Amino acid sequence: MLALGSLSSPALADSGVWLSTESRVPIVRTERPALPRLDARVSTETFLMREAEGLAQARFRTGAVLYVASWAFIAGQGAVAASRSADRYVQEGQLELEPNLTLSLGDFSLASRTRLIHGTAGQQPWWRAREQLRLSYGASGAKLKPFLSEEVFVELSERQRMNQNRAAVGLGFALNPTTRLDVGYLLRSTERPSGWEQAHVLTVHVALDVPPGWP
Numbered sequence: 480m481l482a483l484g485s486l487s488s489p490a491l492a493d494s495g496v497w498l499s500t501e502s503r504v505p506i507v508r509t510e511r512p513a514l515p516r517l518d519a520r521v522s523t524e525t526f527l528m529r530e531a532e533g534l535a536q537a538r539f540r541t542g543a544v545l546y547v548a549s550w551a552f553i554a555g556q557g558a559v560a561a562s563r564s565a566d567r568y569v570q571e572g573q574l575e576l577e578p579n580l581t582l583s584l585g586d587f588s589l590a591s592r593t594r595l596i597h598g599t600a601g602q603q604p605w606w607r608a609r610e611q612l613r614l615s616y617g618a619s620g621a622k623l624k625p626f627l628s629e630e631v632f633v634e635l636s637e638r639q640r641m642n643q644n645r646a647a648v649g650l651g652f653a654l655n656p657t658t659r660l661d662v663g664y665l666l667r668s669t670e671r672p673s674g675w676e677q678a679h680v681l682t683v684h685v686a687l688d689v690p691p692g693w694p
Contacts, residue, residue: 493678495528495535497665500684503544505691516546516691520554528678536562540575553578560598573598588615606635615651624651626661642670647682659686 501522521541528535542556554577561570574597581590594609609632617624625648632643649663661684668677 493528493530493676495526495531495678495680497680497682498525498527498684499523499682500686502687504687504689506543507691509691513691514546514548518544518546520544520556526680531563534563536560542575550581550583551579571598586616586618588617589613590615604636608633608635611645617651622653624653625649626651626663640670644668649682657687657689659688660684661686 499522501520503518503520506517506519519541520543521539523540524536524538525534526536527533538558538560540556540558542554544552544554546552554575556575556577558573558575559570560573561568576595577592579590579592581588583589590611590613592609592611592613594607594611596607596609598605598607609630611628611630613626613628615624615626628645628647630645630647631641632645633639633641645665645667647663647665649661652660652662654660661682663682665680665682666677667680668675
């Protein structure tokens with residue numbers, strides 16, 4: 480995880496749990512999967528952190544996913560997020576554009592996800608870019624697939640800078656043909672006024688992906 484090497488020594492360490500879900504359901508049903516494919520997507524994220532004494536952040540996303548090839552899709556979505564700030568929660572709306580590319584090399588798969596995000600903090604609009612690379616291993620149809628991922632956050636408003644990094648390792652379980660469970664460890668490094676802070680996070684993600692021809 481190269482990005483971590485450029486960070487200064489962390490000032491503090493936190494710990495917690497990240498629970499997330501994602502559901503993709505075809506808008507147009509066909510007898511068999513075909514391209515282009517258009518899905519509706521709903522996802523949730525919940526961060527429970529020790530320093531926040533419970534809920535630190537929650538996010539709800541909904542939008543559409545357009546598959547243009549077997550290795551590429553683009554998503555457009557809206558999100559509502561609430562984050563703990565001091566003794567209260569700050570809520571904001573966000574719009575996201577998310578192109579995804581996947582490259583397969585034998586039993587290895589490398590996925591690139593870019594998120595361009597526009598949001599508002601109070602009356603001040605902002606822009607952010609998130610870039611994630613995820614490497615997974617497993618033959619087609621394998622029940623278990625280990626993975627590594629790296630994601631950087633870059634603020635595009637005011638001065639451009641990286642202010643967060645997420646490095647993760649985990650194992651994906653295929654529960655059935657449409658449902659996957661990912662369990663892993665995430666090291667989150669965040670820039671604060673006092674320096675870089677780290678958090679050790681247990682991640683649990685459930686993904687439901689219903690193909691167009693599913694009964």
